[in-house]
Amino acid sequence: MASNAVRRRLQTGISSILILAYFVFSLFPILWMIVVSLKRQSEIFTTRFIFSPTLDNYMTVLFGQNVAGGTGAIRTDFGGSFINSLIISVTAVLISLVVGVPAAYALARFDFKGKNDLAFTFLSLRFAPELLVIIPLFIIYHKLGLYNTYTGLIWVYQLICMPLIIWVVRGYFEDIPPELEYAAQVDGYSWWHVFFKVLLPLVSPGIAAASLLAFIFAWNNFVFAMLLGGAQTNTVTVSALSFLAAEQARYGEMAAASVIAALPEVLLALGIQKYLIRGLSFGAVKG
Amino acid sequence: MSNHADPTIPLNMPATPRKVNRWRKWRPYLIIAPAFLLTIGIMYPFLTAVWYSFTNYSLTRPTFEFIAFKNYRIILQDPSFWNAVSVTVRYALGAVAVEMLLGLGIALLLNQEHWLAKALRYVLIFPLMISPVIGTLIWKLMMSPSVGILNYYLSKIGIKDFPWAASQKTAMMSVVLVDVWIFTPFVGLLLLAGLRSLPRAPYEAATLDGGSAWFTFKTLTLPMLMPYMMVCLMFRLIDSLKMFDIIYAMTGGGPGDSLMNFSLQAYFNGFLYLNLAYGLAYMIILWLIVYIISQVLSAYWGKAQKRAVGQ
Numbered sequence: 063m064a065s066n067a068v069r070r071r072l073q074t075g076i077s078s079i080l081i082l083a084y085f086v087f088s089l090f091p092i093l094w095m096i097v098v099s100l101k102r103q104s105e106i107f108t109t110r111f112i113f114s115p116t117l118d119n120y121m122t123v124l125f126g127q128n129v130a131g132g133t134g135a136i137r138t139d140f141g142g143s144f145i146n147s148l149i150i151s152v153t154a155v156l157i158s159l160v161v162g163v164p165a166a167y168a169l170a171r172f173d174f175k176g177k178n179d180l181a182f183t184f185l186s187l188r189f190a191p192e193l194l195v196i197i198p199l200f201i202i203y204h205k206l207g208l209y210n211t212y213t214g215l216i217w218v219y220q221l222i223c224m225p226l227i228i229w230v231v232r233g234y235f236e237d238i239p240p241e242l243e244y245a246a247q248v249d250g251y252s253w254w255h256v257f258f259k260v261l262l263p264l265v266s267p268g269i270a271a272a273s274l275l276a277f278i279f280a281w282n283n284f285v286f287a288m289l290l291g292g293a294q295t296n297t298v299t300v301s302a303l304s305f306l307a308a309e310q311a312r313y314g315e316m317a318a319a320s321v322i323a324a325l326p327e328v329l330l331a332l333g334i335q336k337y338l339i340r341g342l343s344f345g346a347v348k349g
Numbered sequence: 350m351s352n353h354a355d356p357t358i359p360l361n362m363p364a365t366p367r368k369v370n371r372w373r374k375w376r377p378y379l380i381i382a383p384a385f386l387l388t389i390g391i392m393y394p395f396l397t398a399v400w401y402s403f404t405n406y407s408l409t410r411p412t413f414e415f416i417a418f419k420n421y422r423i424i425l426q427d428p429s430f431w432n433a434v435s436v437t438v439r440y441a442l443g444a445v446a447v448e449m450l451l452g453l454g455i456a457l458l459l460n461q462e463h464w465l466a467k468a469l470r471y472v473l474i475f476p477l478m479i480s481p482v483i484g485t486l487i488w489k490l491m492m493s494p495s496v497g498i499l500n501y502y503l504s505k506i507g508i509k510d511f512p513w514a515a516s517q518k519t520a521m522m523s524v525v526l527v528d529v530w531i532f533t534p535f536v537g538l539l540l541l542a543g544l545r546s547l548p549r550a551p552y553e554a555a556t557l558d559g560g561s562a563w564f565t566f567k568t569l570t571l572p573m574l575m576p577y578m579m580v581c582l583m584f585r586l587i588d589s590l591k592m593f594d595i596i597y598a599m600t601g602g603g604p605g606d607s608l609m610n611f612s613l614q615a616y617f618n619g620f621l622y623l624n625l626a627y628g629l630a631y632m633i634i635l636w637l638i639v640y641i642i643s644q645v646l647s648a649y650w651g652k653a654q655k656r657a658v659g660q
Contacts, residue, residue, distance in 0.1 A: 074461075074463055077458050077461060077466075078463070078465050080454075080458055081455070081458050081459065081465055081466060081469060082465075084451075084454075084455050084458075085469055085472065087530070088472075088473070088475070088476055088530070088533075088534070089472065089475065091476075091484075091487045091488060091491060091530070092475060092476070092479075092487070094487075094491065094498055095487050095490070098490065098496070106496055160383070161383040161384050161387055162384055164380040164381070164383070164384070165380065165381045165383070165384035165385075167380065168380040168381045169381070174378070180381070180385070180388075183388055184384070184388065186640075186643075187388070187391060189587055189639055189640070189643055190391075190395070190636065190639075191591045191611075191612060191615075191632050191635050191636050191639065192591070192593065192612075193593065193612050193615045193616060193619070193628070193632050194395065194398055194615075194629070194632035194633065194635070194636050195391065195394050195395060195398065197398060197401070197615070197619050197625055197628055197629050197632070198394040198395070198397040198398045198401060198629075199394045200619075200620075200625075201397075201401075201625070202394060202397070217390070220387050220390075220391075221391055224384065224387060228384065278478055281480065282478075282479075282480035282481065282482075282483075283480075284480065284481070284482045284593075284594045284597075284598075285593055285594065289620065298480075299480050299482045299483065302482060302483055302486055303482060303486070303598055305486075313490060313493075313496045316486065316490060317490065320483050320486050320487055320490075323480065323483045324478075324479045324480065324483050327478040327479070327480075328475055328478050328479065330478070331474050331475065331477075331478040332471070335471060335474065
């Protein structure tokens with residue numbers, strides 16, 4: 063009897079150590095980044111964890127002033143990139159919602175010719191290599207004048223956001239019994255009324271989760287922004303990389319830029335924990 | 350009165366008298382039309398891509414002509430292509446293998462009921478949310494010979510000046526490391542969800558019958574978890590075959606061509622050498638590979654689902 067309890071204690075102990083080991087690996091880089099971003103230029107090359115923090119790097123990065131002093135100020139408009147990312151990602155997600163939620167409903171409820179093919183086509187967009195689409199789009203965009211425009215990027219971002227929204231929200235629609243709709247319709251409500259006042263509130267957790275995930279993936283995107291965007295439509299991901307290309311590597315500012323770039327989504331992730339699994343696996347696994 | 354003749358009415362809807370609305374017949378198509386149009390908008394570039402790959406379209410030439418399979422023939426004889434194959438396969442296999450094992454391990458560890466496991470479940474996702482480019486930036490900083498913290502700790506245990514991404518020998522493991530850091534949580538979260546949704550009954554029966562933990566794992570957990578593992582495998586394998594962001598951000602394909610996978614070759618050929626058609630040929634081949642793999646793994650996933658339920 064006693065040995066069983068000891069054994070379990072040992073098991074808990076070992077598994078705790080293993081868990082901690084993994085999470086040190088997992089979280090240390092993020093924490094270290096924050097530390098570096100708060101360090102003065104003079105202290106950057108030390109490995110002290112106790113130091114006097116400064117917000118200079120953030121000021122330089124966000125407002126482009128060379129607050130920190132030293133040589134080789136970087137001329138990137140990171141604050142502008144942040145706003146670009148925000149505009150593009152939010153608009154892309156909104157459009158995907160407007161287009162995708164009805165499509166999800168149709169896929170969930172109706173049974174029409176070509177339904178499964180259509181569904182699979184939506185899904186396969188996610189598996190398409192980005193560069194495959196980018197190269198012809200590059201040519202097309204130049205012809206149409208969509209290169210380096212918000213519109214152009216928002217359009218391409220549909221490739222990322224729409225499949226996600228359709229597949230996640232479809233699952234949530236399928237969870238609602240059809241009888242609910244008929245009951246409302248029998249009561250005399252029009253189909254539109256049912257859709258907007260009854261169904262949408264019911265799937266709103268799914269919509270929220272899918273939107274957040276779509277936003278995160280749109281925010282994180284690099285290739286589309288780099289190749290189809292230009293100087294005016296720089297997103298945060300492209301901008302961050304240009305820090306490395308600068309002559310004098312300003313590590314503190316690089317770190318600050320990374321923290322600013324990563325922060326929104328890390329915080330958002332906390333909000334969608336519950337619905338995450340379904341979204342990430344395209345409904346293959348119920349959360 | 351049956352509603353089955355009307356495709357707009359869901360199959361399981363009870364037959365009720367309703368106002369006839371002529372517009373209703375077109376409803377599903379109308380609703381789906383916007384999404385469908387968007388998809389066409391994507392298919393068009395894709396089809397153009399296929400077409401262009403059969404030409405010698407290049408931004409250095411004012412005109413281009415149809416050259417059928419010439420691009421593909423050239424590619425298959427190009428040693429850079431076979432290097433790309435090797436790099437892509439090694440990256441994908443390395444990353445996926447580690448992620449699946451580590452992910453399974455962390456899922457099993459976090460599935461327990463003590464406070465540490467429960468608390469850290471919420472934090473598991475953080476690396477996954479960070480953009481691969483930013484994540485690579487973070488690791489690049491850590492691997493930096495001057496400011497990096499990694500070499501500092503490594504030197505304390507006797508390993509001096511580890512080159513990380515600067516040397517051809519260690520570059521691959523450096524990028525795979527970043528991939529693993531970002532995407533293990535994906536596997537971990539999925540498998541954790543899977544573990545938590547497994548039925549209790551078989552386990553209770555097993556404890557009654559006696560049997561080691563390893564035995565329950567092998568005959569119960571593993572087969573029931575297979576469908577989830579197949580989903581993870583499919584997503585991770587395909588994504589890592591296509592990977593561009595991490596490698597580009599880390600070394601841009603170098604040192605030398607030790608990290609030039611398919612996507613990077615397509616980028617170089619298409620945008621740096623401006624030979625767009627050739628770059629497209631690379632991507633078409635990649636897409637074919639990805640398509641085949643997704644079909645094969647989908648089939649296995651279906652089988653695994655059946656086996657899991659039959660257990």
